[in-house]
Amino acid sequence: MRILLVNDTEKPIGELRDALLAAGYEVLEEVAAAGALLKAVESQQPDVIIIDVDSPSRDTLEQLAVVHHQAPRPVVMFSADGDDQLIRTVVGAGVTAYVVDGLAPARLAPIIQVALARFEQQSQVRRELDQVQQQLGDRKLIERAKGLLMDKRGMSEPEAYAALRQQAMKQGLKLADVARQIIAMADLLG
Incomplete structure (x- = not known):
C-alpha cells in the first residue's frame, strides 16, 4: 500500500x-x-x-x-x-x-484500515446516490418525452410510453436516450 x-x-x-x-x-x-x-x-x-x-x-x-x-x-x-x-x-x-x-506506531495499521473501510463505505454510498440521481433524471426525461408525445401526437400515456419503448428497441438505445432525442427535437422545432 x-x-x-x-x-x-x-x-x-x-x-x-x-x-x-x-x-x-x-x-x-x-x-x-x-x-x-x-x-x-x-x-x-x-x-x-x-x-x-x-x-x-x-x-x-x-x-x-x-x-x-x-x-x-x-x-x-x-x-x-x-x-x-x-x-x-x-x-x-x-x-x-x-x-x-x-x-503510536502500533496503532497505525488499525487506523489506516479504519480509514480504508470508511472510505470504501462512503464511496459505495456516493455511487448509489449517483445511480439514484441518474435514475431520477432519466425518469424526468421519460416523463417529459411522454408529455410531448401526448401533446403533439394526441397519444394516451400508455401509447406514448409504448412508442418510446418501441423506438428505443428499434435504435438499440436506452429509454432515457430516446427521450433525450425527442426532447431535443421538440426544442429544435419549437
Whole structure:
C-alpha cells in the first residue's frame, strides 16, 4: 500500500515514516505544504494520504476538499486539536480518520484500515446516490418525452410510453436516450 505523507507541522515526521516503513507500507515522497497536495496525489497515485498537523489550516482544508472532489483517497489526519467544530469541518473536507494526540506506531495499521473501510463505505454510498440521481433524471426525461408525445401526437400515456419503448428497441438505445432525442427535437422545432 502506497502512503503519501503530508507534514503540516514544524516537527520532524521521520518517526511516522519509520513506523509506516516498519509496518510494510510504501512511503512516497513527502509533501511539505498543503498547496502541493493535489499535484502530489495526481502524480504519485497514493492509496492513502496521512497528514500530520498541529491544527489544520484553512489552506490545508481547502486543498483536502479539492482532492476529495477531484481525486478522492482515504485521508488520515493526526492532529493536536480536538475542537468539535474543527473535527466536523475536517470530516466535511474529506478526512476519513481524524486522530487527536496519538501517533503510536502500533496503532497505525488499525487506523489506516479504519480509514480504508470508511472510505470504501462512503464511496459505495456516493455511487448509489449517483445511480439514484441518474435514475431520477432519466425518469424526468421519460416523463417529459411522454408529455410531448401526448401533446403533439394526441397519444394516451400508455401509447406514448409504448412508442418510446418501441423506438428505443428499434435504435438499440436506452429509454432515457430516446427521450433525450425527442426532447431535443421538440426544442429544435419549437
